[in-house]
Amino acid sequence: MAPSPPEKKAEAPLRQSTLTNFRTGVSIGPRISKSNKPAPAKPKSNKPATPGHDRVTTDVLIAIKSIHLANIASQKKNHEYRKYRLHNEVVRLWLYETGEGGQGRASITHIAVIPKGVRHTPGTVPTEPFGIGNDDFNAGLKQSKYGYPVLELHELVKPVTLAEMKSKWGMGAPMGWRYVSADLWGDRWGEDDERADKKLPFDDATFDAVYVFEALCYAPDRAAAYGKVWRVLKPGGLSALTDWAMTDKFVEGNLYHRDMRNWTEFSNATIRMPRVAEMRAALAETGFEVLYEENIVYRSYPGP
Numbered sequence: 001m002a003p004s005p006p007e008k009k010a011e012a013p014l015r016q017s018t019l020t021n022f023r024t025g026v027s028i029g030p031r032i033s034k035s036n037k038p039a040p041a042k043p044k045s046n047k048p049a050t051p052g053h054d055r056v057t058t059d060v061l062i063a064i065k066s067i068h069l070a071n072i073a074s075q076k077k078n079h080e081y082r083k084y085r086l087h088n089e090v091v092r093l094w095l096y097e098t099g100e101g102g103q104g105r106a107s108i109t110h111i112a113v114i115p116k117g118v119r120h121t122p123g124t125v126p127t128e129p130f131g132i133g134n135d136d137f138n139a140g141l142k143q144s145k146y147g148y149p150v151l152e153l154h155e156l157v158k159p160v161t162l163a164e165m166k167s168k169w170g171m172g173a174p175m176g177w178r179y180v181s182a183d184l185w186g187d188r189w190g191e192d193d194e195r196a197d198k199k200l201p202f203d204d205a206t207f208d209a210v211y212v213f214e215a216l217c218y219a220p221d222r223a224a225a226y227g228k229v230w231r232v233l234k235p236g237g238l239s240a241l242t243d244w245a246m247t248d249k250f251v252e253g254n255l256y257h258r259d260m261r262n263w264t265e266f267s268n269a270t271i272r273m274p275r276v277a278e279m280r281a282a283l284a285e286t287g288f289e290v291l292y293e294e295n296i297v298y299r300s301y302p303g304p
Contacts (some may be wrong), residue, residue: 056179059090059189080114106162108159111189160243212241244268247277
């Protein structure tokens with residue numbers, strides 16, 4: 001009898017989500033309709049752009065002091081400011097934490113996700129939510145000329161040490177910025193992103209209606225998630241969504257508001273609750289028309 005093949009071990013994750021976006025929570029219930037016009041094409045940022053297959057032009061490596069990285073990880077800082085303007089297609093910043101006389105790790109420890117094409121100049125950074133350095137940048141008090149909103153932060157399970165950078169990847173500590181090599185990209189970020197492209201197991205235009213209950217608030221890319229709903233709906237079909245979100249009344253600088261948001265996220269295991277305005281924008285980007293919207297919290301107000 002032939003021996004049984006060894007069990008395949010599950011591959012360890014390359015990274016873990018430290019936070020996704022910086023955004024108390026209410027539940028809204030919009031009813032939306034799929035228009036007959038096709039949804040606008042949405043560029044995919046999870047695939048590497050690799051001219052010559054030697055570098056990934058959507059990912060750059062930069063250096064950051066440990067104190068600034070800690071402020072991003074704790075959500076006290078929501079923009080990274082630099083003197084240079086990165087190309088519009090750059091969507092990920094590989095963060096090399098400097099050594100700083102033994103205080104930092106001298107390693108690539110995190111990957112920050114930034115929006116494609118958004119490069120703030122002084123005076124254009126939103127005042128809400130509050131973030132360290134935003135007011136000074138808007139007032140022109142910083143040497144930096146461009147601000148990059150940090151949407152997500154992922155911590156590498158296996159940081160890339162300076163020794164590994166030199167011996168395996170042929171580079172030293174970054175000065176300014178440089179593109180990430182395709183080999184390093186595949187080794188540390190890599191094919192995990194393929195999961196984002198998996199389709200719902202249904203043919204296109206299968207359903208007259210789709211109902212979603214407190215599910216899409218967990219999606220890191222809301223427009224992409226709505227796009228999957230769009231695909232399986234028939235033209236003119238309806239979708240009803242009930243989800244956690246924050247209204248326009250939420251103020252990041254209000255401690256009570258932040259506490260409510262944090263406890264709501266914690267109790268629902270939601271990494272990042274969206275704002276209602278973000279949900280509307282993502283639905284519109286996908287091609288949906290919002291027919292009805294209600295804050296269903298008021299159905300149970302006042303409480304006992």
